[in-house]
Amino acid sequence: DIQMTQSPSSLSASVGDRVTITCRASQGIRNDLGWYQQKPGKAPKRLIYVASSLQSGVPSRFSGSGSGTEFTLTISSLQPEDFATYFCLQHNNYPLTFGGGTKVEIK
Amino acid sequence: EVQLVESGGGLVQPGGSLRLSCRGSGFTFSDHYIDWVRQAPGKGLEWVGRSRNKANRYSTEYAASVKGRFILSRDVSNDSVFLQMNSLKTEDTAVYFCARDLQESPDHWGQGTLVAVSS
Numbered sequence: 109d110i111q112m113t114q115s116p117s118s119l120s121a122s123v124g125d126r127v128t129i130t131c132r133a134s135q136g137i138r139n140d141l142g143w144y145q146q147k148p149g150k151a152p153k154r155l156i157y158v159a160s161s162l163q164s165g166v167p168s169r170f171s172g173s174g175s176g177t178e179f180t181l182t183i184s185s186l187q188p189e190d191f192a193t194y195f196c197l198q199h200n201n202y203p204l205t206f207g208g209g210t211k212v213e214i215k
Numbered sequence: 216e217v218q219l220v221e222s223g224g225g226l227v228q229p230g231g232s233l234r235l236s237c238r239g240s241g242f243t244f245s246d247h248y249i250d251w252v253r254q255a256p257g258k259g260l261e262w263v264g265r266s267r268n269k270a271n272r273y274s275t276e277y278a279a280s281v282k283g284r285f286i287l288s289r290d291v292s293n294d295s296v297f298l299q300m301n302s303l304k305t306e307d308t309a310v311y312f313c314a315r316d317l318q319e320s321p322d323h324w325g326q327g328t329l330v331a332v333s334s
Contacts, residue, residue, distance in 0.1 A: 109279075142320040144260075151312055151324035152252075152260065158318055195260055199320045203278045204250070204262040 110134050110198050114207030120215040127183040129194055129210045136176045137200035143172055143181045144195045146209075152195065156181065186212070217241040217323045219313050224328030227303055235298040235328060237313030244294035245269040248316035251287070251298050253309035254327075263311070266296050281307075303332045 111134040121127050131141065139159035144152040154163045156172035159179055169184045183190055191214055196207040223235040237249060248271075251263040264277040266287045275287045286299040296313060310329050314321030 140319070146260075151314075151326055152321075153324070154320070154322045157320055157322070161318075163322065197260075197262075197320060202265075202276050204265075204320075206260040206262065209259045 109203055110137060110201055110205050112196055112198055112205050112207040114196055114210055116210060117208060118211040118213065120213050121186050122215045123186055123188060125186045125215075127186050127190075127212060129181045129196075131174075131179045131181075131196035131207045133177045133179075133198055133200075137198045139175050140198055140200035141172075141174070141179050142197045142199065143170075144197060145190075145192045146195065147192045155194075183212075217315065219315060219323060219325035221311060221313050221325045221328040224311065224330045226331045226333065228334050229303060229305055229332055231303050231332075232299070232301045233303065233330060235300065235311055235313075235330070237296045237298070237325060239294045239296075239315060242315065245291060248319070249296045250314045250316060250321050251296075252312045252314060252321065252324075253307075253330075254312070255306075255309045258309075261309075264298070265316075300330070303330075305332050308332045 113132045115130050141159045143156040146152040155166050155170050160172045171182050173180050194210045218240045221237050227233050249266045267274045273289050284302045288297045308331050310327040312324050312327045314324040
């Protein structure tokens with residue numbers, strides 16, 4: 109199975125901060141990676157697909173980059189509604205595997 | 216509007232069975248893969264299985280943790296996917312989400328249904 113190591117597991121940030129979250133794959137997955145946001149009690153919401161494509165309707169402050177084994181999700185200017193947990197998901201190989209999550213909290 | 220609605224969750228004893236349903240609307244259901252993903256209380260996300268689309272003959276894939284116990288099927292006339300869960304274990308306790316795939320990863324998700332396995 110491909111292991112997805114996500115870091116950090118949590119972070120505290122202020123509104124307006126630039127935030128970067130990283131996922132590392134245990135083997136190369138090309139660009140077969142998505143990023144998701146989840147708020148408590150809600151279903152995940154896809155933000156980014158195929159590593160760097162912005163999901164329709166998602167604000168442009170979210171961006172994704174990377175290929176192979178290292179990927180990043182960047183929020184350029186954190187907004188109050190962005191406080192949530194973020195997950196990466198690789199779909200290069202079965203089983204699909206998620207990163208452990210990054211909880212973004214208010215500083 | 217794309218919608219997915221899960222149903223069928225509940226409380227079941229270890230060793231028991233439960234069948235979850237996922238009904239889609241607002242899109243051509245047979246064109247899409249459907250994934251099931253679960254989330255144990257306070258934990259991360261775990262992929263459970265996939266029902267491929269009509270073009271791929273609705274073939275299936277499963278996580279190792281459920282293979283041989285869970286079975287995916289489709290009702291093509293009702294745009295539904297079913298997750299038959301047998302020989303349930305306490306570690307299967309989770310919220311189960313179904314999700315439509317686009318570009319081979321889940322884009323739209325249902326609201327989830329809670330499965331609790333306990334004596």
